[in-house]
Amino acid sequence: MGSEFDLNKRHCYDLSMSRRTRKPSQPRPERENPSTATSRPSLKQLMDSEGGAKVIQGKKCRNSLRSHFEEEEKQLRMVMEQGREGVEGLKMSGMELVKVGLIVEEAKDFERILKDVIVRTGGGGPKEVWLELTARRVLRPTHPHGLHQLIYYSVYSDWDVSTKGPPLYWFPSLYQSQHTNLGRLMETHGKKLLGSSYRDPISSFSLFQKFSVEHPEVYWSFVLKELAVVFHEFPRCILDTTDKSKHGGTWFPGSVLNIAECCLLPLSYPRKQDNGLAIVWRDEGCDDAPVNCMTLKEFREQVMLVANALDATFSKGDAIAIDMPMTVSAVIIYLAIVLAGFVVVSIADSFAAKEIAARLRVSKAKGIFTQDFIVRGGQKYPLYSRVVEAAPYKAIVLPANGKDVAIQLREQDLSWKDFLSSVSHLPSPNYYSPVYQPIESMTNILFSSGTTGDPKAIPWTQVSPIRSTADGWAQLDVQVGDVYCWPTNLGWVMGPSLIYSCFLTGATLALYHGSPLGRGFGKFIQDAGVTILGTVPSLVKNWKNTKCMDGLDWTKIKSFASTGEASNVDDDLWLSSRAYYKPIIECCGGTELGSCYIQGSMLQPQAFGAFSTASMTTGFVILDENGVPYPDDQACVGEVGLFPIYMGATDGLLNADHEEVYFKGMPMYRGMRLRRHGDIIKRSIGGYFVVQGRADDTMNLGGIKTSSIEIERVCDQADESILETAAISTAPLNGGPELLVIFVVLKKGFNSEPNELKIKFSKAIQRNLNPLFKVAFVKIVPEFPRTASNKLLRRVLRDQIKHEFSVRSRI
Numbered sequence: 073m074g075s076e077f078d079l080n081k082r083h084c085y086d087l088s089m090s091r092r093t094r095k096p097s098q099p100r101p102e103r104e105n106p107s108t109a110t111s112r113p114s115l116k117q118l119m120d121s122e123g124g125a126k127v128i129q130g131k132k133c134r135n136s137l138r139s140h141f142e143e144e145e146k147q148l149r150m151v152m153e154q155g156r157e158g159v160e161g162l163k164m165s166g167m168e169l170v171k172v173g174l175i176v177e178e179a180k181d182f183e184r185i186l187k188d189v190i191v192r193t194g195g196g197g198p199k200e201v202w203l204e205l206t207a208r209r210v211l212r213p214t215h216p217h218g219l220h221q222l223i224y225y226s227v228y229s230d231w232d233v234s235t236k237g238p239p240l241y242w243f244p245s246l247y248q249s250q251h252t253n254l255g256r257l258m259e260t261h262g263k264k265l266l267g268s269s270y271r272d273p274i275s276s277f278s279l280f281q282k283f284s285v286e287h288p289e290v291y292w293s294f295v296l297k298e299l300a301v302v303f304h305e306f307p308r309c310i311l312d313t314t315d316k317s318k319h320g321g322t323w324f325p326g327s328v329l330n331i332a333e334c335c336l337l338p339l340s341y342p343r344k345q346d347n348g349l350a351i352v353w354r355d356e357g358c359d360d361a362p363v364n365c366m367t368l369k370e371f372r373e374q375v376m377l378v379a380n381a382l383d384a385t386f387s388k389g390d391a392i393a394i395d396m397p398m399t400v401s402a403v404i405i406y407l408a409i410v411l412a413g414f415v416v417v418s419i420a421d422s423f424a425a426k427e428i429a430a431r432l433r434v435s436k437a438k439g440i441f442t443q444d445f446i447v448r449g450g451q452k453y454p455l456y457s458r459v460v461e462a463a464p465y466k467a468i469v470l471p472a473n474g475k476d477v478a479i480q481l482r483e484q485d486l487s488w489k490d491f492l493s494s495v496s497h498l499p500s501p502n503y504y505s506p507v508y509q510p511i512e513s514m515t516n517i518l519f520s521s522g523t524t525g526d527p528k529a530i531p532w533t534q535v536s537p538i539r540s541t542a543d544g545w546a547q548l549d550v551q552v553g554d555v556y557c558w559p560t561n562l563g564w565v566m567g568p569s570l571i572y573s574c575f576l577t578g579a580t581l582a583l584y585h586g587s588p589l590g591r592g593f594g595k596f597i598q599d600a601g602v603t604i605l606g607t608v609p610s611l612v613k614n615w616k617n618t619k620c621m622d623g624l625d626w627t628k629i630k631s632f633a634s635t636g637e638a639s640n641v642d643d644d645l646w647l648s649s650r651a652y653y654k655p656i657i658e659c660c661g662g663t664e665l666g667s668c669y670i671q672g673s674m675l676q677p678q679a680f681g682a683f684s685t686a687s688m689t690t691g692f693v694i695l696d697e698n699g700v701p702y703p704d705d706q707a708c709v710g711e712v713g714l715f716p717i718y719m720g721a722t723d724g725l726l727n728a729d730h731e732e733v734y735f736k737g738m739p740m741y742r743g744m745r746l747r748r749h750g751d752i753i754k755r756s757i758g759g760y761f762v763v764q765g766r767a768d769d770t771m772n773l774g775g776i777k778t779s780s781i782e783i784e785r786v787c788d789q790a791d792e793s794i795l796e797t798a799a800i801s802t803a804p805l806n807g808g809p810e811l812l813v814i815f816v817v818l819k820k821g822f823n824s825e826p827n828e829l830k831i832k833f834s835k836a837i838q839r840n841l842n843p844l845f846k847v848a849f850v851k852i853v854p855e856f857p858r859t860a861s862n863k864l865l866r867r868v869l870r871d872q873i874k875h876e877f878s879v880r881s882r883i
C-alpha cells in the first residue's frame with residue numbers, strides 16, 4: 073500500500089545516521105531555519121564566535137560541549153541496548169537538538185528528558201513514547217517547529233504503515249472521554265443499548281457507532297434532547313420510511329418549529345442564559361482593543377429588530393441573499409431571515425458579479441444584503457459595486473466601517489441605517505413572534521463548491537441545521553462554555569453550520585472581522601480564549617510558512633478541526649503543536665449532506681490528516697472498480713457509496729436532477745440503492761481513512777488506477793523548492809496510455825528547472841508508489857486555479873494542458 077507516512081521517512085532523522093553519512097541527494101526535511109525560527113543563536117553561531125559560546129556556556133569550550141553530547145549519546149545508547157525494544161529513531165545527539173534551534177542548556181535538558189521517557193516506556197513502542205512525550209508536555213508551542221519535526225518523525229521512523237496503519241499522535245484518556253458529549257451519552261445509555269458488550273466510551277465507540285447506523289431513530293431521539301431544539305409541534309415519530317421516493321427517509325414528520333428561534337431562546341438544558349455570551353468579535357486593525365462581547369439577550373433583540381424590518385420590506389416566503397463577510401451583522405441578518413419565515417440565499421463574498429448573478433437567478437432572490445466595501449488584510453475592496461453589477465432587485469447595504477455607508481446607492485437600494493429605521497415607529501421593535509413552519513420547509517439555499525462541475529443549488533430545510541450541529545456536538549465535542557471560531561463565509565456550508573453549532577449547543581461564537589491570514593487573527597484567537605478552532609488546510613499552510621502566529625498563546629484550544637481539502641501531515645503537526653498536541657478533527661462531507669460522512673473523533677486515537685470513523689448514524693461501503701463493496705475490515709481504496717437513509721441529506725436540488733446526480737447508476741447493497749458522493753477514499757489497517765480526491769480526478773497510468781492526491785503527496789516532498797503540486801493525467805493527441813503531468817507552484821525566492829523536477833518527481837514516485845509510473849511533463853505556474861472556497865480545480869488544469877499539447881502539435 074502506498075504509504076503517506078513512508079514519505080515522511082524522508083523527514084525522519086535517523087539520528088544514528090549523522091550528517092556526515094547523509095547522502096547529498098537526500099532531501100533535508102523542510103523545517104524552520106533555527107536562526108530565523110528563534111532569536112536564540114544556533115550552535116554553529118555559538119561556535120563560530122568564541123565570545124558567544126562564552127556568553128551562553130560560561131566556561132565551557134567547544135570541545136567540552138562536544139564531549140558532553142558524546143557522553144550523553146553513549147549513555148543513551150547503553151540504555152537502549154539493555155535489551156529494551158525502545159525507539160531506534162530517538163537515538164539523537166544533543167548536537168541535533170541544537171541544530172533545530174535549542175540553546176545548549178535546553179538541548180542538554182531535553183536530551184535528559186528524552187532519555188527518561190525512553191527508560192520509562194522501556195519495552196513500549198513509538199506510540200507509548202509519543203504518548204509519554206505529549207502527556208508530559210515535553211514539546212512546547214514555543215519550541216521551533218524543527219524540534220517538533222525532529223522528535224515526531226524520529227519517534228515514528230520505523231513505523232510500518234502497511235501493517236500498523238497511520239502513526240497516531242493523539243490518544244483519548246478514559247476520564248476525558250467520559251466528559252465529552254458523546255461519552256456522557258454512551259455512559260448513560262450504553263449498557264441499556266449494547267448490553268454486556270458495553271465497556272466505556274473509548275472501547276465501545278465503534279460498536280456504538282454501528283448501533284447508531286442500525287438504529288438511527290434511537291440515536292437521534294437521544295441527541296435531540298441534548299441540543300436546543302424546541303418543537304412548536306412535536307414530530308409523530310423520528311423516522312418514517314414509507315415514502316419510497318425519499319431515499320433518505322422522512323425525518324421528524326409532522327413537526328413544526330422555527331430553528332432560528334431555537335438558537336435565540338434561553339434554556340435550562342443545554343444551559344443558555346440571557347446574560348450568557350452569545351458572540352465575541354474583533355475588527356481587524358483593533359488588535360489591542362478588548363474583545364467585543366454580546367449577550368444572548370442583546371443578540372436576540374438585534375435579530376428580532378432585523379426580522380421586523382424584513383417584514384416591512386419583503387413578502388413572506390421571499391428568498392433574500394446575503395453576500396458579505398461573516399460579521400456579527402451577517403449572522404444577525406441570517407437568523408432574522410429564518411426567524412421571519414424567509415429563505416436565505418448564501419453567496420460567498422469572493423464571487424465575481426457573474427457568479428453572484430447566477431446565484432440570484434437560480435434562487436429568484438428578491439433582495440440582497442451586502443456591504444459597501446470589504447476590509448481585509450489592511451486593504452479596502454469594493455463589494456457593493458460588484459453586487460450591483462449582478463443586478464439584484466434591491467440591495468440593503470451595510471457600512472464596512474463607521475456608522476453609514478461610504479458610497480452612493482442606486483435608487484431602489486437602502487442603507488442599513490434606513491432599513492433599520494423603518495421599524496422605529498413600532499412599540500416593541502426588538503420583539504418578534506417567530507414564523508413556525510413544518511420541519512421540511514426550506515430555510516437556506518446554499519451552493520456547492522463546484523469542484524466537479526457547475527455548483528449545485530442545495531436547499532437546506534430545518535432538518536439540515538440539526539444534523540450539522542449534531543456532528544459538531546458528537547465529534548468536535550462543542551459544549552456550553554466553548555468559544556468556537558472557524559474563519560469562513562455564509563456562502564460555504566461551514567458558515568451556517570458554525571452558527572447553528574454554537575447557538576444550538578450553548579457555545580459562544582467567535583468572529584474576526586478581517587483576514588484570517590495574519591497575526592491579528594491569531595491574536596484574536598488568543599484574546600477571545602477560543603477553545604475550538606476550525607481551519608482549512610491552505611490557512612494552516614500559510615500560518616506555518618509565514619510564522620505569523622509565533623509567540624501567540626493558543627493553549628486554551630481543546631480541539632482543532634479541518635475541512636474542505638486533504639490536510640498536509642506536516643502542517644497539521646505544526647497546528648496541533650500550538651496547543652500542546654490537541655487533536656485536529658478532520659471533517660469531510662458535503663453541502664448536500666448538511667454534515668460530514670467521515671470525521672475524526674475525541675473518543676478514538678487520531679492520526680494526522682486522517683479520519684477515524686464514519687460520523688454517527690452514517691453507513692457506507694467502499695466500492696471496487698466493478699461497484700462491489702470491499703469487506704468492512706479490509707484495507708482498500710475505492711469510491712464511497714453512502715447508505716441512503718441519512719438524516720439531514722437533501723432529497724432535491726434546485727438546478728439539477730437530484731436522482732440523477734446522487735442515485736442513478738449506483739449499485740444496490742442489502743436492498744438499498746447507495747447514495748453517490750464521488751470521493752475516492754483509502755481505508756488503512758486499523759480503520760483509518762484518507763480522502764484520495766474525487767472520482768473524476770482518478771488517473772489511469774499504465775492500466776493502474778491512481779489518485780492525484782497520492783501522487784501529489786509524493787511530489788510535494790521531492791524538492792525543497794516546492795510549495796505545492798497538482799497531478800493530472802491526459803490522453804496523448806495520437807492516442808496511447810495517459811500521460812502524467814505535474815503542475816508546480818514554487819516557494820517564494822526559489823528557482824527550479826522543470827526538467828530537473830521531472831527527474832526528481834519520477835524518482836520519488838517510482839520509489840514510493842510504483843516503479844512503472846513516469847512523469848511526462850512538468851509545468852511551473854505562479855498559482856493554481858481554485859474554486860472560490862480554495863479547492864484545487866484539476867479539471868481546469870486538465871483543459872489547460874490539453875490545449876497546450878494541441879497548440880504544440882500544430883507548431
Ligand SMILES: Nc1ncnc2c1ncn2[C@@H]1O[C@H](COP(=O)(O)OP(=O)(O)OP(=O)(O)O)[C@@H](O)[C@H]1O
Binds near residue numbers: 659
Ligand atoms: N477534510 C477533507 N479532506 C479531503 N477532502 C475533503 C475534506 N473536506 C471536504 N473535502 C472534499 O470536498 C467535498 C465536499 O465539498 P462541497 O460540498 O463544497 O462540494 P464539491 O464536491 O466540492 O462541489 P461540487 O459538488 O459542486 O463539485 C468532499 O466530497 C471532498 O471531496
